[in-house]
Amino acid sequence: MITSPSIIESRSNASTIRSDPDTESKVRSSIRAINETIQSNANEPSLAFYRIQEHVRRTLPTMVQKRMELENLHERMNGLIFDVEYSVDAVKSLGTSDEHFNNIATYLEKSVYISKQMNLLKQQLIQQQFLEKQGEP
Secondary structure, three states, rough: OOOHHHHHHHHHHHHHHHHHHHHHHHHHHHHHHHHHHHHHHHHHHHHHHHHHHHHHHHHHHHHHHHHHHHHHHHHHHHHHHHHHHHHHHHHHHHHHHHHHHHHHHHHHHHHHHHHHHHHHHHHHHHHHHHHHOOOOO
16 A cells, blocks of 8 residues: 555545535536537537438439429420521521522513513403404494
8 A cells, every 4th residue: 555645645635625515516517518528529420410311301302303304404405406407507508509599580580571471462462352343343
């Protein structure tokens, strides 16, 4: 057994400290705070995962709906892009069909000229018939 005066003093001081109610309440309060801190730190990862799970449960249906809308819009956009590209190709091909349009314009001019000639001939025929009817008494 060690009988050093400092150890005896510390034991006697410890017994006096323990008997002091103010110090005892402070020690218990400190121990309680340390226990709560340790418990909180031990549960922190579980709490974090729980919060993440809550967040996923709340936001996942909305995110899935938005993704489906985005996919539908993507399909529509692809269709519209195809239509625009097809239209651009059609307009570009119009540039190479000048000869066809010139032929159409020429034939239209000829038909208008022939139509006028036919109308003129009809009018002359009608006038001629009218004059013949007037000369027949």
